[in-house]
Amino acid sequence: MTVVEVTLLTGRYVATAHHDRLQHEWPPHPARLFSALVATWADAEVPDAEEKHALEWLERQDAPAIAASPEDEVAIRSSVSHFVPVNDAAIASGSATAAEVLPEGYLPPTRYAWHKKSNGKILWFGEKGEWVSGRGKQERQFPSVTPDSPVVTFAWDQVPEPHLTAALDELLGRVTRIGHSSSLVSCRLVGSPPAPTIAPGEGSMVLRCTQRGQLAALEQAHSQHLGVRPRALPFVGVRYSQVRSDVDVGSIVRPDIAGDLVVFEIPADRRRMPMTRTVELTEALRGAVFHHAEDPLPEGLSGHRSNSSPSRDPHVAFLSLPNVGHAHADGRVMGLAVLLPEGLDELAARAAYRAIGRWEQSEPPGLCRLTLARGDVIDLQRKQPPFELSSLRSGTWARASRSWASATPIALPKNPGRLARGSPSARAKAWAAAEAQVRQSCVHVGLPEPEAVAVSLDPLIAGVRGAAAYPAFVQGTRRGEGVRRRLVHAAVRFGQEIQGPLTVGSGRFLGLGLMRPVPDWDPSTDGSGEE
Numbered sequence: 001m002t003v004v005e006v007t008l009l010t011g012r013y014v015a016t017a018h019h020d021r022l023q024h025e026w027p028p029h030p031a032r033l034f035s036a037l038v039a040t041w042a043d044a045e046v047p048d049a050e051e052k053h054a055l056e057w058l059e060r061q062d063a064p065a066i067a068a069s070p071e072d073e074v075a076i077r078s079s080v081s082h083f084v085p086v087n088d089a090a091i092a093s094g095s096a097t098a099a100e101v102l103p104e105g106y107l108p109p110t111r112y113a114w115h116k117k118s119n120g121k122i123l124w125f126g127e128k129g130e131w132v133s134g135r136g137k138q139e140r141q142f143p144s145v146t147p148d149s150p151v152v153t154f155a156w157d158q159v160p161e162p163h164l165t166a167a168l169d170e171l172l173g174r175v176t177r178i179g180h181s182s183s184l185v186s187c188r189l190v191g192s193p194p195a196p197t198i199a200p201g202e203g204s205m206v207l208r209c210t211q212r213g214q215l216a217a218l219e220q221a222h223s224q225h226l227g228v229r230p231r232a233l234p235f236v237g238v239r240y241s242q243v244r245s246d247v248d249v250g251s252i253v254r255p256d257i258a259g260d261l262v263v264f265e266i267p268a269d270r271r272r273m274p275m276t277r278t279v280e281l282t283e284a285l286r287g288a289v290f291h292h293a294e295d296p297l298p299e300g301l302s303g304h305r306s307n308s309s310p311s312r313d314p315h316v317a318f319l320s321l322p323n324v325g326h327a328h329a330d331g332r333v334m335g336l337a338v339l340l341p342e343g344l345d346e347l348a349a350r351a352a353y354r355a356i357g358r359w360e361q362s363e364p365p366g367l368c369r370l371t372l373a374r375g376d377v378i379d380l381q382r383k384q385p386p387f388e389l390s391s392l393r394s395g396t397w398a399r400a401s402r403s404w405a406s407a408t409p410i411a412l413p414k415n416p417g418r419l420a421r422g423s424p425s426a427r428a429k430a431w432a433a434a435e436a437q438v439r440q441s442c443v444h445v446g447l448p449e450p451e452a453v454a455v456s457l458d459p460l461i462a463g464v465r466g467a468a469a470y471p472a473f474v475q476g477t478r479r480g481e482g483v484r485r486r487l488v489h490a491a492v493r494f495g496q497e498i499q500g501p502l503t504v505g506s507g508r509f510l511g512l513g514l515m516r517p518v519p520d521w522d523p524s525t526d527g528s529g530e531e
Contacts, residue, residue, distance in 0.1 A: 002155070002156045002168075003192065004189060005190045007186045008147070024143035026068070027066055030207060031207075031208035031236075032208065033154060034055070038218050054165075054168040055171075059213070061157075065155045066197065066199070066207075067153045067194045068153075075147075076387075077145070200241075201239065202346070203239055204340065241260060251497065252498070253446075253496060253498050254498070254500075255447050258398070261397075261501065263321070267381070274333070279511065283318075289338065289356060300313070315341070316348065319338075319511045320511045320514075324391075324407050324462060325463065325516055326390075335391065335392045397500050397502075402497055402498070404493075406489045406490050411475070418430055435455050438455060439453055445504055453491070453493075
């Protein structure tokens with residue numbers, strides 16, 4: 001095994017996401033590490049032949065496993081715009097003219113000084129096209145993250161020949177930065193890696209990795225941009241998934257719906273929708289994904305068999321991610337998510353990812369346009385962790401815990417009876433039936449029966465809306481009429497830790513019954529703890 005250890009000397013990592021200059025990158029992508037190695041090799045007065053052979057060996061390897069601080073252990077600095085001097089020597093010296101930097105045929109509109117943005121640079125010219133102002137300034141962003149641990153390791157399964165190992169270690173020792181020039185690093189080969197946190201698999205996270213010919217592609221690209229012009233890093237996208245530790249596998253139970261979240265962030269100016277619109281939003285999300293999927297839809301994506309009967313196996317779910325569970329929670333929906341269960345078959349998983357990819361490539365490019373039943377349009381943006389908003393972090397919904405409480409109300413499979421009216425004995429019977437159905441709903445998704453259950457019509461977590469505030473949830477058909485499901489909130493406590501995401505009840509595939517881990521609670525209080 002070949003293991004590269006990267007230590008962030010300043011404790012932070014500054015690098016932009018390849019598809020969005022306002023977003024950060026974490027962890028460092030393997031292709032970015034490789035590019036840092038190539039830049040270090042090429043900076044030598046005489047590039048070493050053995051080091052080149054080591055790079056060519058490394059580019060051919062499969063994507064590495066990575067150990068890095070998980071998203072809930074990473075602090076994110078909000079990105080702001082900075083205006084920095086243009087670093088183009090020709091322009092700075094005054095020797096450049098409009099003809100040299102602007103498209104052919106572009107003429108100054110007036111005899112006065114004018115400006116034009118070219119390749120991201122603000123350039124000022126006089127009436128004859130000469131560059132007349134001081135150094136122009138370019139808008140830049142420097143998104144950064146500060147992980148709890150400054151050490152990141154990359155582990156490849158194969159080991160090169162000893163002379164290539166020595167050359168690679170020598171080259172690593174000269175690498176000074178990865179990403180922005182302020183991301184100072186120290187790199188070295190180590191004997192054995194820590195347990196990986198993410199590994200190549202079928203997850204929703206996509207990292208840029210290398211492929212055969214990567215070094216040659218970088219050399220060719222450099223001959224064109226010369227280190228000063230805009231450039232794009234060649235790469236091959238590889239899907240990564242989180243790695244569960246052996247301890248987790250043995251002692252923590254997961255529901256059969258738990259898996260990877262593909263998260264879509266709602267833009268800040270549209271985060272006005274209350275969580276009571278959950279089903280409206282998730283139905284629109286489901287419709288958008290289905291619209292961009294190829295026919296016929298696999299059972300694991302559609303949730304229905306070929307004869308239109310409901311699937312009995314876990315399938316793709318659609319969730320809203322509300323702002324709940326803390327002192328300043330207000331119940332607004334911050335984002336949406338597609339939940340792909342861990343046991344989802346490969347055909348359905350690929351169909352879901354391809355549909356999301358097509359949706360993202362449609363108009364407007366790079367955004368996912370969601371049209372609601374009321375005609376409202378929201379341009380979502382698919383995001384990768386780590387997330388600045390806690391509501392979008394998987395740890396918020398998936399952290400292992402014995403106690404859980406409903407963020408969105410649970411749709412009971414059967415009508416328990418009148419919970420708020422009738423004689424005391426009839427109400428007690430109805431509440432007992434509701435509690436039993438919550439227990440059975442937990443068992444239905446592959447969990448052990450809870451030790452304790454508390455059912456309520458009122459919210460049990462800060463920011464959550466009461467069950468009565470939600471519109472009627474009508475599901476299925478019976479003699480031509482839908483079945484209206486009773487909505488309740490609930491808190492449950494298990495005898496062992498459960499890891500999410502966890503949704504229960506009849507509306508679990510449309511965002512109802514979304515549970516949030518909470519501190520242990522006392523069943524005698526008929527409530528739950530809050531964070």
